Amino acid sequence: MRPVRHPSRLRGVEVTLKEAQAERIEKEIWELSRFSAEGPGVTRLTYTPEHAAARETLIAAMKAASLSVREDALGNIIGRREGTDPQLPAIAVGSHFDSVRNGGMFDGTAGVVCALEAARVMLESGYVNRHPFEFIAIVEEEGARFSSGMLGGRAIAGLVADRELDSLVDEDGVSVRQAATAFGLKPGELQAAARSAADLRAFIELHIEQGPILEQEQIEIGVVTSIVGVRALRVAVKGRSDHAGTTPMHLRQDALVPAALMVREVNRFVNEIADGTVATVGHLTVAPGGGNQVPGEVDFTLDLRSPHEESLRVLIDRISVMVGEVASQAGVAADVDEFFNLSPVQLAPTMVDAVREAASALQFTHRDISSGAGHDSMFIAQVTDVGMVFVPSRAGRSHVPEEWTDFDDLRKGTEVVLRVMKALDR
Ligand SMILES: [Zn+2]
Missing domain, CATH: 3.40.630.10 (Zn peptidases)
Structure with a gap:
């Protein structure tokens, strides 16, 4: 054979x-x-x-x-x-x-x-x-x-x-x-x-x-x-809407001003990490949205991506603390909610x-x-x-x-x- x-x-x-x-x-x-x-x-x-x-x-x-x-x-x-x-x-x-x-x-x-x-x-x-x-x-x-x-x-x-x-x-x-x-x-x-x-x-x-x-x-x-891993967060900032002409600056609870500071801080944190981690605020809404109204509510998304799980974890912790601090200094309320998580x-x-x-x-x-x-x-x-x-x-x-x-x-x-x-x- x-x-x-x-x-x-x-x-x-x-x-x-x-x-x-x-x-x-x-x-x-x-x-x-x-x-x-x-x-x-x-x-x-x-x-x-x-x-x-x-x-x-x-x-x-x-x-x-x-x-x-x-x-x-x-x-x-x-x-x-x-x-x-x-x-x-x-x-x-x-x-x-x-x-x-x-x-x-x-x-x-x-x-x-x-x-x-x-x-x-x-x-x-x-x-x-x-x-x-x-x-x-x-x-x-x-x-x-x-x-x-x-x-x-x-x-x-x-x-x-x-x-x-x-x-x-x-x-x-x-x-x-x-x-x-x-x-x-x-x-x-x-x-x-x-x-x-x-x-x-x-x-x-x-x-x-x-x-x-x-x-x-x-x-x-x-x-x-x-x-990269992805974390998507939603940040809701709640102040109070008022008349844009009659409300003195020191009596306002403008939601947009602290929100703007939060966006800037996130950017600063990520630049400090400098390990390929990136963050993007791609969507932001202001309510009520009238040009003559003090912003009462601001919602924005945070898209965070990194090859390093640890960087994402540290970044999110830092963001949560920062959002709380910025909000309390501005006399507004703020909430961070994670809605997407991929390692x-x-x-x-x-x-x-x-x-x-x-x-x-x-x-x-x-x-x-x-x-x-x-x-x-x-x-x-x-x-x-x-x-x-x-x-x-x-x-x-x-x-x-x-x-x-x-x-x-x-x-x-x-x-x-x-x-x-x-x-x-x-
Ligand atoms: Zn493809």
Whole structure:
């Protein structure tokens, strides 16, 4: 009888991969950008005709790259290239293909297209992979339709509860379950979408930086070390509204003056921390809001983000104390309420090293960077090792039609992804 060759014998096989092609990446990104609702930029919301068109194109591209294709309960598209050792967990690469309203054509889509390019390069190079390789296009990351960010990534991590399929609704009251079912999916099979370390060895996501750092420093590759945590607070300052002409200054309980001081103090605290932590007051309302009325009530939001959990904790403690002090000095009442809390995620050190080593070996300039935006990767990191590769964003612009990344930078990012996959496959 002929002896069966053990798959691990293939360990030593070294195939030189062909190069990724910027032209193919460019063509596919432009092609996908056409699948958009009316209006400036790209608007591709989940389970819409635009989504359906992109889905069809992606499935065709995966099949053309000889991948077997399946969709999970929520419509994440998984293209798979079997490995020589069926016992091994998959090494996956991917990103999301939905968009914000009037967003750009690179956010998410760039990572999906680069994953497809990696699949084509593997095929053309005749690469023999031991682990199964998966190329994943993820749905509903932006939360632009159902107001729940990273739904697709959370499903992969097994973190979507069945009841969310009904509780998450769009502006017309259509639930995720209804929309996904109408889209031809089986949302009830949510549990089967969940992956674990047993069947997913690693996940790699290439994404545009969405910030200005790489471009400003003229660096080709961002080696993502962490994804920031987010705390969202609401501060309510209550004074008393009065006539703006007849109320002497010393008798006022103007809510806006202390609120303005609070905003300035938060800014000062964050500048003092100087560790990548950022704070933004993006929304502020003044009531009653008349030009001839002393402000009686002011509400503002605080969006705090940091790669360091400890910095967020210290910052929030400091803000709470400060708000109390400023309010009491001004003779007004103030309340701080936290309404959103997502901890920072440190990516697996082995993956960070693998991305850094790949960029070095390819002689691309690179630097470690913390992601200031949330990504599916932060949830997938709960079930397996995750690595992220950032490529430069022109002028740091994102979530706008002007969003741009050079196609050659995407090629370089793809080269890094390919090298990391190869390293993990050894
Ligand atoms: Zn994105």
